[in-house]
C-alpha cells in the first residue's frame with residue numbers, strides 16, 4: 170500500500186453529459202478531438218464501459234461506488250419519500266471525495282453536481298443549498314467547488330453558478346461567458362492550487378457538454394457547418410461504424426443496427442440545412458469540451474504532474490433523443506439570457522440553433538448516429554443508452570495504445586481509484602455505518618491489461634432493466650418481456666435468444682429480482 174504522498178497518483182475524472190459512444194475521434198467520430206485522441210494513443214481505450222443511462226443515477230453510482238438506489242437516487246432529483254428515491258446522496262454511502270480526503274488527498278470539483286435534491290431552475294432565489302435535502306459538493310467531501318447544482322441550462326448564462334459555498338453571477342464574472350470554458354478554466358486553477366502543496370489530489374471535471382440546449386461558439390460551429398449536409402445521419406452512422414471496426418474497438422462480425430424506426434431516411438427528412446446546422450452545433454460543443462481537456466492536460470504537464478496522474482474520461486449516458494417543444498416541460502430551464510432578450514424554446518426549423526436566444530436539441534435521428542452502431546438512447550439500458558467511450562491515461566502505469574474489451578461499469582471506478590491510492594473504503598463515516606462497495610477494482614487491467622470482472626452488473630432506470638456478465642446480457646424495455654443477447658456474437662443486440670435459451674433467462678432474471686429487492690428498486694412508474 171502506497172503511503173508516500175510523492176508516489177501516490179493524482180486523479181482527474183472527466184465526465185461529459187449526454188455524449189454517445191461514437192462521438193469522439195478515437196471512437197470513430199469525425200468530430201475533432203485531438204486532445205482525447207492523444208490520451209487514447211498514450212493510454213487505454215475501453216470498448217465495453219457502461220454508465221447508468223441517465224445523468225443523476227450515473228453520477229450517484231460513479232461518486233459512491235454503490236448502485237444509484239443505494240445512494241438515494243433510484244430515479245432523479247425528486248424526493249418520493251423512500252430512501253432509495255430521496256433524490257439526494259444518502260449518508261450511509263461515502264463519496265470518492267470523502268474517502269480520498271480521509272486518506273490525505275486534496276479534493277476538487279468543477280462542473281455539474283446533480284445529486285443534491287430538486288431545484289426549481291426558474292427560481293434560484295428559492296434555493297437553499299446546504300440544507301439536509303440539498304447537500305453540496307463541499308458537504309460531500311470536496312475542498313473546492315465551482316459549477317452548477319442542477320441538470321441543465323444555458324451555456325451562456327447558467328442560472329445559479331456556485332463557487333465553493335456562494336452563488337456567483339456568470340455575467341458579472343466575465344464577458345462572453347461560455348460554461349464549458351469556465352469549467353476548464355476553473356479546473357486549471359485547481360490543478361495550479363494543488364501543485365503548490367505536497368498532497369496528492371482528486372479532481373472531478375463534470376462538463377455539461379454536449380447536453381442540450383444546442384449552445385456553441387460561432388468559431389467552433391464554423392468548423393462543422395455543411396459537413397453533415399451530404400448523407401446526413403445515414404452516412405454518419407455507417408462511417409462511424411466502419412471507423413470503429415477499423416480501430417479494433419468493435420468486432421467486424423457485429424452488423425450495425427437498422428436506422429431507428431422513428432427516424433426518417435435522410436433524403437426524406439427535409440430542412441436539411443437546418444438539420445446539418447443542428448449536428449454542427451452539437452459537434453462544436455464536443456469540440457470545445459476537447460479543447461478544455463487540452464488545457465487541463467497542459468496544466469498538468471506544466472506542473473510536471475501528468476506522469477503520475479490517472480485520468481479517466483467518460484460520458485454519463487448515451488446520446489439523447491429528447492425532443493424540445495415550445496411550451497413543453499423544458500420551459501422551466503429556459504428563462505435566462507445574458508442580455509435579457511427573450512429566448513425561444515423548442516426545435517423550430519425557422520431559427521438557427523447555437524446562440525443564447527434559442528434552446529433546442531439535436532433530436533432522435535442525430536442521437537441515433539451518436540450511438541452508432543447501437544440501438545436506443547439515454548434512459549434505456551440497451552447498448553445505445555449505457556455504452557460510453559472510456560479513456561484511461563496514466564503514463565507511469567499504463568502502456569500506450571491499448572484497447573481492452575472487458576465489460577466494466579462506473580460502479581467499478583471508485584474501488585479502482587481507492588486501490589490505486591492505497592486508501593481503504595470506510596465501514597463507518599461520521600458515526601454512521603457505510604454500505605460496502607458494489608463494484609470491483611479494475612486496477613490490474615490498467616497495469617497489466619489482464620483482468621476479468623467476476624460479478625454481474627445490474628441496471629434499473631424507469632423500469633428498464635438489464636443484467637450483464639461476460640457473454641450474456643438480459644435486458645428489457647419497461648413493460649416489455651426480457652430479451653437475451655450473446656454479447657460475444659451480437660453486441661448490437663439484433664438477435665434475441667430469449668426463446669432459445671430459457672434457462673439463461675431464468676437464471677439472470679432471478680439474479681435481477683434478488684438484486685432489485687436488495688437495493689430497493691420500486692415498481693415503475695413510482696407512486697409517492
Ligand SMILES: [Ca+2]
Nearest residue numbers: 186187224485
Ligand atoms: Ca446526461
